[in-house]
Amino acid sequence: MARSLKPKSFLGVFARQGLAIIITAAILLEATAFLQFYFSRRGIEQEATRRAESELENTEAEISGIMSQVEVAVKNNLWAVRNMLPHPDSLYDITQRILDFNPSVSGSAVAMIPDYYRSRGRLYSPYSYRNAEGEIASKQLGTDTYDYTGMEWFTEALTHPDGYWSEPYFDEGGGEMLMSTFSMPVYDSKGRTVAVLTADMSLDWLSAVVDDIDVYPGAYSLMVSRSGQMMVAQAETLVMRSNIQHVIEEIADKDSVSDALSRSMLSGERGRGTIHRGRSESEVFFAPIQKTGWSMAIVVPHHEIYGNVEKIGSLVALLQIIGLILLVMIIRQTAISMLKLRDVEERKEVIERELQVARNIQMSMLPKTFPPFPDRHDLDLYGVIIPAKEVGGDLYDFFIRGDYLCFCIGDVSGKGVPASLVMAMTRSLFRTASAHENCPDRIIGNMNDTMSEMNESSMFVTCFVGILDLTSGQFRYCNAGHNAPIIISTGGARALDVASNIPLGIEIDMKFEAQEATLRSGESLLLYTDGLTEAENEDSKLYGDAALLKVAGTIGGLSAKEQVDKIEESVRAHVAGAPQSDDLTILNIRYLGAPDAATDRHLVLHNDIQQIPQLAGFVETIASESGMPQGMAMSVNLALEEAVTNVIMYAYPKGKEGLVEVEAIIRKGEVEFIISDSGQPFDPTARADVDTSLSVEDRPIGGLGIHLVRKIMDVVSYARVSGRNVLRLIKKTQA
Amino acid sequence: MEIIIKSEQDNITALFSGRLDTPASLQAAKDIQPLLDQADKTIILDFSGLEYISSSGLRVLLTLRKEAARKGGKVIIRAIREEIRQVFLMTGFYNLFDIQG
Numbered sequence: 001m002a003r004s005l006k007p008k009s010f011l012g013v014f015a016r017q018g019l020a021i022i023i024t025a026a027i028l029l030e031a032t033a034f035l036q037f038y039f040s041r042r043g044i045e046q047e048a049t050r051r052a053e054s055e056l057e058n059t060e061a062e063i064s065g066i067m068s069q070v071e072v073a074v075k076n077n078l079w080a081v082r083n084m085l086p087h088p089d090s091l092y093d094i095t096q097r098i099l100d101f102n103p104s105v106s107g108s109a110v111a112m113i114p115d116y117y118r119s120r121g122r123l124y125s126p127y128s129y130r131n132a133e134g135e136i137a138s139k140q141l142g143t144d145t146y147d148y149t150g151m152e153w154f155t156e157a158l159t160h161p162d163g164y165w166s167e168p169y170f171d172e173g174g175g176e177m178l179m180s181t182f183s184m185p186v187y188d189s190k191g192r193t194v195a196v197l198t199a200d201m202s203l204d205w206l207s208a209v210v211d212d213i214d215v216y217p218g219a220y221s222l223m224v225s226r227s228g229q230m231m232v233a234q235a236e237t238l239v240m241r242s243n244i245q246h247v248i249e250e251i252a253d254k255d256s257v258s259d260a261l262s263r264s265m266l267s268g269e270r271g272r273g274t275i276h277r278g279r280s281e282s283e284v285f286f287a288p289i290q291k292t293g294w295s296m297a298i299v300v301p302h303h304e305i306y307g308n309v310e311k312i313g314s315l316v317a318l319l320q321i322i323g324l325i326l327l328v329m330i331i332r333q334t335a336i337s338m339l340k341l342r343d344v345e346e347r348k349e350v351i352e353r354e355l356q357v358a359r360n361i362q363m364s365m366l367p368k369t370f371p372p373f374p375d376r377h378d379l380d381l382y383g384v385i386i387p388a389k390e391v392g393g394d395l396y397d398f399f400i401r402g403d404y405l406c407f408c409i410g411d412v413s414g415k416g417v418p419a420s421l422v423m424a425m426t427r428s429l430f431r432t433a434s435a436h437e438n439c440p441d442r443i444i445g446n447m448n449d450t451m452s453e454m455n456e457s458s459m460f461v462t463c464f465v466g467i468l469d470l471t472s473g474q475f476r477y478c479n480a481g482h483n484a485p486i487i488i489s490t491g492g493a494r495a496l497d498v499a500s501n502i503p504l505g506i507e508i509d510m511k512f513e514a515q516e517a518t519l520r521s522g523e524s525l526l527l528y529t530d531g532l533t534e535a536e537n538e539d540s541k542l543y544g545d546a547a548l549l550k551v552a553g554t555i556g557g558l559s560a561k562e563q564v565d566k567i568e569e570s571v572r573a574h575v576a577g578a579p580q581s582d583d584l585t586i587l588n589i590r591y592l593g594a595p596d597a598a599t600d601r602h603l604v605l606h607n608d609i610q611q612i613p614q615l616a617g618f619v620e621t622i623a624s625e626s627g628m629p630q631g632m633a634m635s636v637n638l639a640l641e642e643a644v645t646n647v648i649m650y651a652y653p654k655g656k657e658g659l660v661e662v663e664a665i666i667r668k669g670e671v672e673f674i675i676s677d678s679g680q681p682f683d684p685t686a687r688a689d690v691d692t693s694l695s696v697e698d699r700p701i702g703g704l705g706i707h708l709v710r711k712i713m714d715v716v717s718y719a720r721v722s723g724r725n726v727l728r729l730i731k732k733t734q735a
Numbered sequence: 736m737e738i739i740i741k742s743e744q745d746n747i748t749a750l751f752s753g754r755l756d757t758p759a760s761l762q763a764a765k766d767i768q769p770l771l772d773q774a775d776k777t778i779i780l781d782f783s784g785l786e787y788i789s790s791s792g793l794r795v796l797l798t799l800r801k802e803a804a805r806k807g808g809k810v811i812i813r814a815i816r817e818e819i820r821q822v823f824l825m826t827g828f829y830n831l832f833d834i835q836g
Contacts, residue, residue, distance in 0.1 A: 612757050634787060634818045641789050645757045692827025696804050699797060704790035704826055711825040 006570075018331040025327055030318045036316070038311045048215070049272065050306045050360055052285035054297045056212045056270075056587065059221075059296060060289055062209055066104055067291050070182050070199045071163060073102040081110055081186045081197050088124065092138050095128035098199060099136045106130055106179065107200035109141055110186070111148050116194055129200070157183035157196040165292040167225050168203055178203040178231065180292070207232045210296065216304040217416050226293040228266055261286075265295040275299075303610050355417065359391045362420045365427055366396060370561065373400060373652075375721065377665045377672065378470050380590035381405075382560035384568070385583055386531075392583035393419030394529050395427050403471045406434045406443075406471050409482065409527040409587050410463040413503075422459050426451070426504070430465065440465040440478035441514035444504070448480065448512070451505035460505040464498075464527060473519040473591050478512050480504050483533065487517075488524040488563060489590075493552030495545070496525070522668060524563060526552060531584035537569050539579045543571050560590040563625025592667060602663040607648045607657060615644050615662065622664040626671045626733050636671070639712040642705035643675050643684070643727055651679025651725065669734040670714075675727045683718045684709070737784075738766045746777035752784025760791030770799055773835035775806040788822055800831055811835055 054149045077094055084090040091110045098108040107129035117124050123142025141148060148154050153166040163184040171179045183198040206223065209234040213221045223232040255504070261273040261284060267626050268288040275282050283305060286297040303702070365384065370382050383396050393412025398405060408430045412419040428445065433446035443465050451461065464485060466477035477496075481503035484495045499513045503731075519525060535543040551570040555563045603618040605611040619640050623633035644660055652658035658679055665672040689710065690703040710716055715730035736759035739750040750769055755763060770778055778799070796810075803810045810833045815823070823829040 342791075398791070609758050609761070616756065631821070635821065637787070638789060638822065641756055645789070645791070690826075693830075694827075696797070696800050698832050699827075699831070704793055708790055708822070708825060723824075732823050 003570065015335070018328070021331060022324060022327055026320075026324055029323065033313070033316050033320060033476065034332075037309065037313045038482070040312070041306060044305060044309055045248075048283065048300065050285075051215050052272070052300065053287070054286040055298060056216050056285060056296055059209060059639075061285060063206065063289055064291055066209075067165070067182070067201065067289075069102055069104050070201045071291075073098050073108075074163065074182055074184050074199045075428075078184060078186055078197060081195060082188065084137060085188060085194060087431040088112075088120060089124075090165035091126040092128065094197075095126055096136055096138060096274070099130065102199070104201060104205075104328050105199045105200040106177075109148075109198045110195050111154055111198065112195045113193060114149055123149070123228050125269075133184065133693055153181040153183040153198055154196050157185050157198075157478075158193055160346060167227055168229055168231050171200070180205075189574075203231060206230045213298055215298055216300050218304040219298055219300040222297040222299065223267060223289075224295050224297070226266070226268075226422065228262070230292065249495050249716050265297060268295065296463075307330050320360065329422075336461055355391055358402060358417060358420055359387060362391065362424060363387070365424060367398060372398070374719065375726075376400075377674075378592050379405065380560040380592055381588065382564050382590075384564055385585045386568070386580070387583050388415075388531070388580045390415050391420045392531075393423040394531065394585040395423045396527065396585055396587040397427055397430055398587070398589075399431075403469060404438060405468040405470055405589065406466075407468070407527070407587065407589060408434075408463060408465040409485075409529065409585065410461050410504075411482065411529040411531075411583075413459050413463045415582075418457060418459060422461065423504075425454075426461050426463065430463075434465070434467075438467050438476075439511045439514060440467055440476050444478040444501075444512045445510070448504045448506075448510055449508055452508040452510075455505045460503040462503045466525070468519065468525075468589065468591065470591075473520060473521065473523075473593065474516065475525070476514055476516050478514045483528060483530055485528070486526040487519070488526055488552045488556050489520065490556035492520060492556065493526075493549055495549065519589075519591040521591060522557070524556075524560060524588050524590040526563070526567075527587040527589070529583065529585040529621075531580075531582040532567070532571060532586060534582065535575050535584060536578055536581065537575050541574075543574045547574065560588040563590070577728055592665075601666070603662040603664075605644065605660045605662070607646070607652050608662060609645065609648055612645065613643055615640060618662065618664070622666065622671060622673075628671070628731075628733050632731070632733070635712045639729060639731075640673060640675075641710045642708050643673075643729065645706055646684055647675065647677045647679065647725070650682060651677045653680075670730055670732045672715075673729045673731075675729070676724045678724050681720050685716055685718045736763065738763060740766075741771050742769075742773070746779055747773055748779040748781055750781045750784065753784060754787040755792030755795075756787060756789045757791040760789065760795050763792065763795050764798070767795060767799055771802045774799070774802040774808045775807045777811065778803060778835055780810065780812045782812055782816065782819060785816065785819055788819055788824075789804075793822070793826060793828060796828070797831070809833065 009495060030307050040376040077098055078085040079092045081091065084094060095108040095110060099105055102466065107127065109125050109127040111125040114122050123143070125141040125148055126138065128136055128138040129618045153164070156166070161184075163182055166181040166183065166644045168178055168180045171177055179200050180203055181198050181200045185193045186195040186197050186550045188194045210221045210223050213219075221232065222230065261275060264273065265286050270287045272283060272285045275284055281302040283300045283302060284297050286295055288295050288496075309660065353573045366385065367383070372381055373379055381398065383398075385394055385396070392415050394410070396407070396409045398407035400406075410423070410426050412422045429447040429450055430443070433443040435447070437443050444463065447463070461480070462482040464477065464482040468475040474726070477498070478501070479484070479498040480501050484498040486493050486495055496517060497515065499515060501512050502510060533543055533548055539711050547570065548567065551567055555566045567586065591652055601622065603615065606651055616637055619637045620633065623636060627634065640662070644662065647660045653662070658677060661676045663674040663676075665674075684706045687703065687706050690700070690707045692707070709729065712731070715728065717728045719726045719728075736753040736755055741748045741750070749767070753759070781797075800810050809821060810832055812832050813836055815834055820829070821836075823832070823834070
């Protein structure tokens with residue numbers, strides 16, 4: 001259950017992280033987009049304002065330029081009017097001249113104040129104008145039906161010494177067009193106002209000028225008079241029929257904003273405002289014409305100004321959404337890939353763990369307790385497998401049946417789990433085949449037949465099987481394609497002569513040849529797999545047979561384990577840390593010689609102190625047989641007596657009879673005594689040694705015995721084996 | 736094993752011969768009673784005939800040495816064989832006794 005939960009929570013974590021990433025990305029994207037949008041919009045707004053304002057300025061300058069011409073025409077002729085006052089008819093000439101010289105002036109009049117020329121009636125106003133043919137015509141304006149004294153251009157001029165532009169009006173009597181009149185008062189020499197000089201200006205061109213304003217395609221322009229009369233407008237129908245309030249009502253929803261806007265425009269201000277109509281908005285830029293107080297406005301729908309930026313904004317938003325969706329997909333995909341990867345890793349771990357278990361099982365099949373037969377004195381045996389990283393197929397095995405040691409070493413071709421399975425099978429086959437069989441060739445043959453029958457994977461095994469007669473050192477062996485073992489003796493080392501034969505598992509019914517050799521006491525039979533001789537260093541140089549023989553030649557006389565240690569050391573020095581590619585297996589069988597049947601080297605005593613002299617006789621015999629010097633014999637005797645006395649005195653409860661067995665083994669250079677009893681567990685070597693430096697008064701009476709044993713013997717070791725106390729004492733007879 | 740004790744005026748000589756092994760030491764512990772009784776005197780242990788000694792034998796000698804120390808006597812060992820001397824050395828007994836020759 002734990003495993004199935006893990007990926008889920010992992011996904012949960014990943015989902016949370018993914019969500020965080022997506023939210024962050026979205027916030028960043030949105031913020032960037034917003035800023036970009038905001039600044040572009042502001043830039044565009046500034047640009048629009050700048051463009052509108054400059055258009056307004058240009059247009060104003062253009063209009064002012066035209067109007068100035070009219071103003072100048074009037075101003076320049078004031079003196080002429082004053083000079084010509086005495087000649088009423090000459091005033092026609094002046095008006096005609098004004099028209100003559102100023103094409104933009106459509107009409108001009110000198111309107112005298114009432115009753116100035118009594119002879120001419122109450123009103124007198126010479127007036128020139130352009131007729132339908134474009135010629136200049138003149139007439140007298142002031143009639144009873146046309147009382148100009150109430151006209152705006154007249155009345156306002158009287159109070160505006162610098163001139164006055166009239167409100168636009170539709171000239172129904174004259175040119176049938178929209179006009180504005182500039183008028184200035186004329187003073188006589190005494191400073192009295194005597195007349196008003198006017199020049200009419202057609203406003204037809206104004207429409208053209210204003211229409212020329214071309215800021216944005218969908219924009220339009222307006223011009224309103226001081227009183228709010230629409231002078232120029234997008235819709236011609238509005239002109240002069242409506243005032244600005246109406247127009248703004250027409251183009252915008254009525255609200256305070258548009259009210260304020262029209263007030264601002266009418267009061268001659270410069271600025272901008274926003275008007276709404278339904279859901280659409282428009283920006284209104286406005287500026288006054290200073291001369292007349294008219295107000296000019298450019299109305300630009302928002303979509304004209306911001307259309308592009310809004311389009312880009314939408315596009316950016318769309319791209320962002322696509323980007324976020326992609327991000328979500330990528331994160332999801334990544335999460336899934338990581339899950340898969342994790343799954344693969346976990347599976348790999350499981351496999352590796354299982355392989356490790358397989359290796360442990362494999363290793364546990366091989367005998368690994370050394371020394372394997374602590375009670376035997378004729379055999380010193382040691383084996384080791386140094387496994388490569390991968391599970392391999394090396395094996396060794398041995399057991400004692402009667403007086404025989406059965407042993408084998410093998411190497412399965414290939415590596416990995418298949419090899420380890422075949423290895424396990426090989427080991428079982430060896431055990432089965434050798435259980436009742438003393439002929440190694442038949443053991444090998446049996447193993448071969450079974451393996452060949454079952455061998456569907458074409459794996460084979462090189463194998464060496466031997467049967468050692470522990471009473472004589474003679475051994476029979478059979479080789480199946482395995483490396484030739486080495487015989488190590490004190491004088492040197494040599495490869496055992498082996499018939500190579502073919503490995504196991506290749507062909508059924510093969511005949512394998514058995515051979516025979518003898519191990520002398522102290523000689524070792526070193527079995528190994530090619531992992532030893534083919535151990536490679538960094539330069540792929542093999543350790544080799546020669547190097548092995550050379551080392552083997554120098555280690556005679558050492559114990560089986562020491563010999564193997566030396567060889568391992570030598571291989572390690574060669575390999576120098578290069579990775580091990582194959583299992584390295586060594587099995588070393590050191591034969592220590594059969595007990596000599598001719599000499600009774602076994603003594604059994606009762607737990608009676610009076611038996612000690614028998615022990616002395618036994619030890620004396622052994623001492624002389626082993627060729628000990630006289631002095632050594634006596635001290636060995638002393639040690640034995642001390643050790644045996646210990647058993648007699650303490651092993652058994654008082655009054656209970658028991659036995660003490662003493663066994664002696666004479667070897668080259670040493671004699672070993674084994675003292676054993678079936679009494680209560682007692683380890684004499686565990687006793688603290690006595691302090692021999694104490695004074696007479698302080699010296700305890702006891703404890704001297706084991707002290708002497710330790711002093712005299714070279715090796716003293718105790719073991720409790722199968723309910724028996726076993727004390728082993730070794731004395732080296734040669735230095 | 737045999738211990739022959741000869742008393743003189745101021746000292747006692749004990750002549751050891753044979754093997755003073757564990758069984759013999761049991762007997763020897765009884766045999767040296769006269770020596771323990773006169774431990775205020777100078778006791779000379781003649782080892783010229785002593786072939787072997789075990790820790791039990793050493794214990795007998797230690798008992799005598801302790802008694803002499805208590806009573807103000809002396810224990811002198813004479814004519815010790817090399818093998819026995821080795822045992823005395825191994826056990827630190829060499830320093831406990833006055834060993835002459």
